[in-house]
Amino acid sequence: MWPGWRWVVLMVNAVAALSPVVKIGAVFTEDARGGSTELAFKYAVYRINKERLLLPNSTLVYDIQYTPSRDTFKTYKKACAQIQSGAVALVSGVGPLLGNTLQHMSASLHAPHLTVGPFAPENLNNTFTINLYPPKDLLTKAFAEFLSYLNWTRMGVIYEDYGYGELNILDIAKDGRDMYAVRCRDAKEYRRGLALLKAQQIEHIVTEPALLYDAVQILCQALAITEDIHPGNVSCDKDTPSLHGKAIYDNINTVSSR
Template sequence: MALRWWLLLVLLINHASGLPEIIRIGGLFHPSDDKQAVAFRYAVEKINAIRDILPRSRLSAQIEQISPQDSFHASKRVCYLLNTGVAAIFGPQSAHTASHVQSICDTMEIPHLETRWDYRLRRESCLVNLYPHPSTLSKAYVDLVKAWGWKSFTIIYENNEGLVRLQELLKAHGPSEFPIAVRQLGESTDYRPLLKQIKNSAESHIVLDCSTERIHEVLKQAQQIGMMSDYHSYLITSLDLHSVDLEEFKYGGTNITAFRLLDPEKPEIQNTVQEWIYGEQRYGRQLDMGQGLNKNNTTALKTEVALMYDAVHLFSKALHVLDTSQQIDIKQLSCESADTWSHGYSLINYMKIVEMKGLTGLIKFDHQGFRSDFMLDIIELNSKEGLKKIGTWNSTEGVNFTRTFGDVYTQIVESLQNKTFIVTTLLSAPYCMLKDSSEKLQGNSQYEGYSVDLIHEISKILGYRWNMLSEKEFINQKINLHV
């Protein structure tokens, strides 16, 4: 009996020491991905601090900086990391370098985790990408446009990737419906000629697909030519609209809407970012996360940065689960040999099975390796609160607006206040007539009737101003306003 207990104890000790004390993971980052590198480092620190995911091991972040266009250098750095004995590679963001990194990881059977936009319809055997697939995001755009009841719209896109993002929206618009226009921004930073063409077409519904860095300038130039009025609506496809300074567009009445994968106002996100900021201050470095972009001082954490943080946690949780089912050894690999990591495929499969809550919500994958069952917030710009959540979207239920009728009514009333409207009508008793007077009357005082009284009483309730013009006056003055 004692011998059996002794053998069981030996087995438990051997299993308990399955993972090495130090587990190295490699991160490949471009110079512009500095905040992703920060998220990578502090995710490692967090895993090491809480001790409940990998209680007997510590992660070690091995960070390499590479050029986004130098695939040869990227390949060399991957081989270097593999030679140090890493258990996974994270990044890079450039599609050009990522494809070479992925090829090496597939050959060596090393898990490769990405957080970038990727249009491909299949995933390599050793790849896990936390970024939602474009086809799923495109379905969200379709559902929102249908919920709004847009019959026509103009798509403004920056590059061919934009057309891929919007392909479902293009396909959903049938040949019997009003035509939609598709316009490319081009390389020039002067977008006004293009925007003027759209303005002259009288189209007021715009789908804007461009890099987050260009959104402000496009909207600013649209404002300069009069395309940011109450009558214009913009659907922005970027998931990072919350990181754009929209202060100067809040009061124009333009409907600016977008989706987001993360809510920067959530306490867990605010606390996480504060930990990064304080951590950088300990090393004498400053980390600007865009808190000054809004009055609530909330972070402008970008989606891909949050996904990198989540990716490290996903890897760690999957490694912990795998460790409970089999003994794992992590070894050095050489790109010059045919040797592979025997646990790579198992770890990848566990990452696709594990479900967890991260900064970007529920992290779960379907059988093809695409992220599934995630929820997007629908956000809209208003004059008081800036970007505000007005609804949600998911792949099963579609669009669900969460704002109440009272919220909508209040927004409409606020948009009317202090505005001046031009009213034109045909003179017809008893609705609108010229007053009989011995004095010369001007403006609204010239008119009387049921319609005139009704407009006046409504204006007192809603707080708008109005000027009535006869049909002849309206035509003569060629007033370029909606009536």
């Protein structure tokens, strides 16, 4: 996680002065409903709203939509409706196919789109999408350094692999650590996974990083330094873009590069 998350205090004056309610949209696939990515997103919003010193006069609210994993048309319509209904930005964790659909939608409406996944936007020169997923080699290196610092020699690993190999188990275990890996395909399997590790008397557990938690915090930092975050009169039917989306997108880039 980002160290010292209370630096989100930067957004107090800007957001609170502009709107008592700041709405963001989120899109997840049906098969990931209730999974770790969605829980990380909800927890980030919860933490921001709980710390009333950060947003004394504003509340961050979300609109979550679920879509079939390969239905690009329905995904486009649902996400577009979110922006049209007042969401100032969109976050997602839907994979490359639907991710590219959301990229095109966000570019058309000038709506900032944050995603986390091991894939890149198709057109980096015309996009409002920012992918916060770190390169695979850096992610593996970070895990290795973290485990070395903690001096864990025996541990369990719970991971969700949707075909992208987010957590490279073999690279992490190549130094001879005693490691038990459990794959959980959805949220319902986590209890089973924990029970398996408990049966092996595993005391230390490693899970995949909650990158969407960081995405929400970065978005809020960007909103803090944006002069106007009102969504304006956005139209999906006429492809009428947001008047302030470009400013928010530029500020997200500024914050995420720090």
